[in-house]
Amino acid sequence: MDHRILGKTGLRVSALSLGASSLGGGVFRAVDESEAIRTVHAAIELGINFIDVSPFYGLTRAETVLGKALRTVPRDQYYIATKVGRYGDNEFDFSAQRVTASVDESLSRLGLDYIDLIQSHDNEYGDLNQIVNETIPALRKLQVAGKARFVGVTGYPLRMLETLVDRTEVDTILSYDHYSLNDTSLLSLLPVLKEKNVGVISASPLSQGLLTNRGTPAWHGASDDIKQACSKAAAWCREKNADITKLAVQFSVRNPEIATTLVGTASGTNIRNNVSWLEEPIDEELLDGVLEILNPIADKTWIVGRPENN
Ligand code: NAD
Numbered sequence: 001m002d003h004r005i006l007g008k009t010g011l012r013v014s015a016l017s018l019g020a021s022s023l024g025g026g027v028f029r030a031v032d033e034s035e036a037i038r039t040v041h042a043a044i045e046l047g048i049n050f051i052d053v054s055p056f057y058g059l060t061r062a063e064t065v066l067g068k069a070l071r072t073v074p075r076d077q078y079y080i081a082t083k084v085g086r087y088g089d090n091e092f093d094f095s096a097q098r099v100t101a102s103v104d105e106s107l108s109r110l111g112l113d114y115i116d117l118i119q120s121h122d123n124e125y126g127d128l129n130q131i132v133n134e135t136i137p138a139l140r141k142l143q144v145a146g147k148a149r150f151v152g153v154t155g156y157p158l159r160m161l162e163t164l165v166d167r168t169e170v171d172t173i174l175s176y177d178h179y180s181l182n183d184t185s186l187l188s189l190l191p192v193l194k195e196k197n198v199g200v201i202s203a204s205p206l207s208q209g210l211l212t213n214r215g216t217p218a219w220h221g222a223s224d225d226i227k228q229a230c231s232k233a234a235a236w237c238r239e240k241n242a243d244i245t246k247l248a249v250q251f252s253v254r255n256p257e258i259a260t261t262l263v264g265t266a267s268g269t270n271i272r273n274n275v276s277w278l279e280e281p282i283d284e285e286l287l288d289g290v291l292e293i294l295n296p297i298a299d300k301t302w303i304v305g306r307p308e309n310n
Pocket of ligand 1: 022
């Protein structure tokens with residue numbers, strides 16, 4: 001497993017990391033807790049050292065299951081990133097009081113006394129003035145108190161992430177669905193992130209199911225033309241006895257400007273496959289064919305959160 005430096009944090013993170021959103025069940029499918037715990041252990045044994053979670057995932061269950069898994073793992077073997085601000089599909093609270101309490105709740109569920117990276121979650125649903133003037137300063141206070149080592153922001157619209165990087169000091173950004181076979185628009189933000197030495201975390205190399213043979217969950221925001229193009233590309237790979245999931249993981253992880261790519265799964269088989277695929281060279285011919293099929297919808301996005309933040 002390659003390791004890369006996460007911007008100004010200086011953390012040496014695995015090029016592929018574990019997104020824990022599925023661990024609590026309900027995000028993509030029902031999940032068996034002991035399987036989820038084994039998946040976390042398998043990921044760490046395979047060289048993954050960065051795990052991303054949130055109180056929102058499984059409505060706190062993902063943090064709780066992750067905490068159970070980490071109980072038997074030495075603290076110096078992994079970095080934990082969690083989040084504040086989002087607590088349900090339509091439940092957001094970016095106030096200083098709530099985010100401060102939220103970190104204590106996360107620490108207790110995770111069974112830890114500090115978090116490596118605390119992130120303000122899905123800021124496009126909030127008032128960016130509040131994020132800049134209240135949320136980030138509250139997270140910096142928690143950093144001074146030793147409860148979190150670094151501070152970051154996450155969300156979907158790149159314009160929102162760019163605004164926050166411009167208006168406030170953050171150590172990392174987490175972008176999702178913007179560096180995968182169907183959408184590489186994160187590339188447009190890399191020069192400014194590099195200039196400010198902001199660590200780049202890119203989530204969802206499988207475009208949250210678009211680039212798998214199983215397809216997308218009901219909550220997925222992509223329009224029908226995107227879904228159809230991705231399923232056509234997946235079928236074309238199957239005809240060639242190939243798996244679009246493998247190509248998608250290899251493609252997203254190979255850009256060295258992106259410190260780490262978060263893939264989500266609660267399955268030991270999936271995480272083992274994802275890591276082993278990185279040892280193999282990418283099939284350039286297959287890649288060209290898939291990019292051609294996806295070209296009509298390349299970089300096509302959708303609105304998430306408040307329209308003014310998109
Ligand atoms: P993803 O693109 O990683 O896709 C996850 C889906 O792919 C799941 O259905 C999973 O079962 C499946 N999958 C994974 N490996 C597979 C394999 N080898 N074969 C077949 N299917 C496989 O999307 P994601 O899980 O939403 O994103 C990854 C992580 O990034 C999340 O868990 C979360 O930690 C983070 N994330 C954060 C934000 C945010 O902060 N706003 C948003 C999205 C994702």
